[in-house]
Amino acid sequence: MLRRLVLATALAFGTVVAAPVFAQAAAAPAAAEQAPVQIVQGIADQLASAIEGHRDELKRNQDKLISIIDEVFLPHFDIDYASILVLGQHAREATPDQRERFAKAFYNSITHRYAEGLLNYSRGRVKVLPFNGDLNDKRTMVRTQVVLDDGKLVSIDYAFRKGRNGDWKAYDVVIEGISYVTNYRNQVDAEVRKVGIEQLIKNLETQGEKALETMAKDNKDAK
Template identity: 75%
Template sequence: MLRTLAFAMAIAFGTVAASPVLAQDAAAQAPASQQNPEQVVQEIAHQLDTTIAGHRDQLKNDKEKLISVIDDVFLPHFDIDYASILVLGRHAREATPEQRERFAKAFYNSITHRYAEGLLNYTKGAVQVLPFSGDLNDKRTVVRTQVVLDDGKKLSVDYAFRKSKDGDWKAYDVIIEGISYVTNYRNQVDAEIRKVGIEKLIANLENQGEKALEAMDKQSKAP
């Protein structure tokens, strides 16, 4: 599960699109506030492709620079607050507004630090945004993509979107081969909160970052 999730999170925070021309056209035709979810995914992929290309060696030796690239390109299209509420699950109602805000920031920072280098490792994989079928839901939808690995195997990676109050489409979940990253972390976060409490969990994420995530993952696999 961890290797699959790591690969998918690398994709979520950017990888090469199989159709950069479509991405360029989409970006040119529609302002960010008017882009549909499919165009958002294509644009993110294209922006990261052009940003990473020719700079891999530099970024490999400068993780903070790599993370800043992810922040600049991906963060505007991701609903961190909503995703963090889903990850907290029922504990979101128990948390104070300040705790929810701190958790959202600390969780996102921990995720990016844990998976950022995957962006450099998997840019050879081709990502194809599959044609959308059906009517676009006015509030929520899913963009389906297919990733072709170097060995020819194909991986299904889908992105769940919701429309913000401002009318922008933002991603809030990544589903890899049917497994939701929100659900995966919600189970781990729930177990950790039951063990140490929400304040201690937030403090661990703030102070330990990706190491706190790794510890939760190991604990979830312990017999």
């Protein structure tokens, strides 16, 4: 379960699309007003505030749980850029409509697969490390550690890029050295070669997390 907490906390940065807002979740400050480390700390705090005291209700209503993820993470994630990175070379083959559908379907699959893990999230689980990047650069990393029940620390790094208007948004998550974008790009690449991009999107739209599990299994078996 703690492994799912780690993944849920990290992968909530995955491809994001708007959803109804849970009333108890605090509104997120505009990303343009914050440095990357402030964004990550704010997300950790908002997540704890939204979940604490509501676990029983959220366990019964996953839609509200997923809406918290949208409310907390959506303002700070570069949707278009992340989905293009996950599609890799196939992004050039996809139509604008296919890229949009892929982003939405992939996000829905990810959140439904890992949302339950966030019910174990509590304040203090995530330690945001001091920021050593240069805000004059266009890309930087924010390093954090997730504290497990046994006291062990799992390193999670968030990759950010600065937009043309100067705002910082995340586009990748690196868990113990493994890139979320790279991991899923390999799986998506194998699946597109197997069934084609349109069928992949349809599988994600109709099968959701089951399609993700199939992709992961096929990718593992092929190695």
